[in-house]
Amino acid sequence: MAKTIVPIGPYHPLQEExxxxxxxxxxxxxxxxxxxxxxxxxxxxxxxxxxxFDQSTFAVERICGICSTSHPFAYTQAVxxxxxxxxxxxxxFIRVIIxxxxxxxxxxxxxxxxxxxxxxxxxxxxxxxxxxEILDVMEILSGNRNNYAMFRPGGxxxxxxAEDIPGVLKKIDSIVPTLEMLKKAVMDDPVLHARTKNVxxxxxxxxxxxxxxxxxxxxxxxxxxxxxxxxxxxxDQFPWEMITRCxxxxxxxxxVRVLETFESIKMVKYCLQNLPEGPIDLNIKDxxxxxxxxxxxxxxxxxxxxxxxxxTNRPARHKIRAPTFMNLPTYKATIxxxxxxxxxxxxxxxxxxxxxxxxxxxxxxxxxxMYDGEDLxxxxxxxxxxxxxxxx
Amino acid sequence: MTREEVLxxxxxxxxxxxxxxxxxxxxxxxxxxxxxALLSMATYIFKDLGARFNIASGLxxxxxxxxxxxFSFDLLDLIVSLRVVLPKDKPEIVSxxxxxxxxxxxxxxxxxxxxxxxxxxxxxxxxxxxxxxxEGVYPLRRDYxxxxxxxxxxxxx
Numbered sequence: 266m267a268k269t270i271v272p273i274g275p276y277h278p279l280q281e282e283x284x285x286x287x288x289x290x291x292x293x294x295x296x297x298x299x300x301x302x303x304x305x306x307x308x309x310x311x312x313x314x315x316x317x318f319d320q321s322t323f324a325v326e327r328i329c330g331i332c333s334t335s336h337p338f339a340y341t342q343a344v345x346x347x348x349x350x351x352x353x354x355x356x357x358f359i360r361v362i363i364x365x366x367x368x369x370x371x372x373x374x375x376x377x378x379x380x381x382x383x384x385x386x387x388x389x390x391x392x393x394x395x396x397x398e399i400l401d402v403m404e405i406l407s408g409n410r411n412n413y414a415m416f417r418p419g420g421x422x423x424x425x426x427a428e429d430i431p432g433v434l435k436k437i438d439s440i441v442p443t444l445e446m447l448k449k450a451v452m453d454d455p456v457l458h459a460r461t462k463n464v465x466x467x468x469x470x471x472x473x474x475x476x477x478x479x480x481x482x483x484x485x486x487x488x489x490x491x492x493x494x495x496x497x498x499x500x501d502q503f504p505w506e507m508i509t510r511c512x513x514x515x516x517x518x519x520x521v522r523v524l525e526t527f528e529s530i531k532m533v534k535y536c537l538q539n540l541p542e543g544p545i546d547l548n549i550k551d552x553x554x555x556x557x558x559x560x561x562x563x564x565x566x567x568x569x570x571x572x573x574x575x576x577t578n579r580p581a582r583h584k585i586r587a588p589t590f591m592n593l594p595t596y597k598a599t600i601x602x603x604x605x606x607x608x609x610x611x612x613x614x615x616x617x618x619x620x621x622x623x624x625x626x627x628x629x630x631x632x633x634x635m636y637d638g639e640d641l642x643x644x645x646x647x648x649x650x651x652x653x654x655x656x657x
Numbered sequence: 658m659t660r661e662e663v664l665x666x667x668x669x670x671x672x673x674x675x676x677x678x679x680x681x682x683x684x685x686x687x688x689x690x691x692x693x694a695l696l697s698m699a700t701y702i703f704k705d706l707g708a709r710f711n712i713a714s715g716l717x718x719x720x721x722x723x724x725x726x727x728f729s730f731d732l733l734d735l736i737v738s739l740r741v742v743l744p745k746d747k748p749e750i751v752s753x754x755x756x757x758x759x760x761x762x763x764x765x766x767x768x769x770x771x772x773x774x775x776x777x778x779x780x781x782x783x784x785x786x787x788x789x790x791x792e793g794v795y796p797l798r799r800d801y802x803x804x805x806x807x808x809x810x811x812x813x814x
Binding site: 301302303306308310311346349473474475476489491494495496555556557558560567569571573582584586590591593594597 | 709712716729734736786787
């Protein structure tokens with residue numbers, strides 16, 4: 266059969282970051298994929314070299330709109346590594362509260378969109394409704410629904426008021442029953458099993474070779490979670506479970522994220538109930554010369570920052586590695602051999618960042634346009650519909 | 658394997674190659690090696706010791722280029738960074754991509770940002786910079802000057 270080239274992009278069909286995929290297909294089956302990125306390269310590493318250590322915290326917060334706390338978290342850890350200091354216990358707990366609330370909202374956002382791509386708009390609406398509660402919690406705690414500006418080298422900027430805690434706990438408790446229901450609905454649904462089981466499998470060997478991170482790696486049986494392996498902030502001060510699965514397909518990635526949400530809820534509640542008293546900041550003035558590494562577990566995997574200081578008030582070099590940088594190339598291993606109607610959910614499976622801008626074109630080799638992004642989502646939704654009607 | 662065993666194994670096996678062994682803290686080790694020893698050392702750390710490749714950081718130190726290859730031993734809470742110093746007039750080094758696929762993109766990134774040549778890289782196309790960016794202009798080098806008079810990217814921060 267003749268090979269057809271399917272270009273997708275430069276806007277990601279599903280997510281925020283502009284990317285360009287070239288799928289080579291034989292009939293319905295994908296035989297090769299090539300990914301091009303860089304359409305939104307902002308040069309933040311270069312920008313950061315001209316900002317003071319405090320200003321860089323805000324610059325890196327704007328790298329990602331969804332996991333906006335993970336970059337300042339890793340960056341402040343890197344600066345604290347240069348200094349060789351430990352932040353005060355209260356600041357550690359506040360950091361965990363912010364980071365884990367963010368993980369809840371990020372995973373719920375993914376779950377909702379994954380449901381939408383598969384034609385489960387009920388899942389989409391429930392998940393986003395629950396996410397709204399978490400955004401309200403973030404607003405109470407930090408004053409912002411996004412870009413919380415809570416972190417600074419040496420501690421946090423804003424304290425959590427004791428009178429806010431009961432209200433926040435009530436809000437978090439209110440989402441648990443619905444989330445339980447959603448979990449059951451998602452995990453016991455035979456149609457969903459048919460759509461996601463054995464689809465887009467990332468083997469354990471490939472996960473190691475591609476250095477995959479976060480839920481993408483943990484769904485493939487690679488036991489890797491920075492919170493467990495290199496406990497930072499307060500993650501070693503309370504019990505929690507690392508969620509792993511071993512099939513590596515889209516279903517396992519989904520299960521890992523859903524169960525992690527429950528772990529995060531437990532952590533946030535524990536931290537709010539056991540918040541230690543004391544200062545929240547070390548009031549660091551000068552950063553000495555030296556180099557430091559900070560890495561943390563963002564919702565999508567390990568976020569890695571390397572900071573070199575030459576003794577001035579700005580970083581001499583600031584290297585940033587977001588988790589998607591390592592997870593995106595795993596498409597090479599997961600998508601080949603699958604069908605176009607499964608492409609959307611496999612591309613979404615690693616959870617790159619999302620957005621409303623959708624533009625995708627499917628062309629045959631002569632350049633005649635056949636499908637656009639909405640058509641591909643429709644294809645995916647129709648496949649679910651077909652399976653659903655067969656099962657009735 | 659314990660932390661001491663890992664570090665002693667590395668020290669023993671590459672006795673002649675290690676130029677500088679720096680323990681900045683119990684969790685952070687920086688090892689300076691010549692570029693000729695990189696492939697064998699990375700193979701040993703990644704394949705035999707089972708470390709994970711975090712990322713590589715390229716630096717322009719004004720006098721020469723440096724690449725730091727960060728490997729983390731997840732179970733030991735330890736990050737080992739291999740530091741390779743490259744001369745300014747001949748910035749080239751062997752590619753790690755044939756050994757581990759995770760190095761593919763970062764080597765492409767360092768090539769276009771700093772102009773370091775990775776020998777043996779299978780797919781050295783442009784990754785991040787736009788297609789109209791001129792050849793031979795490397796934005797993360799210290800001597801970088803804005804080349805486009807109409808650009809707004811370099812008007813101060």
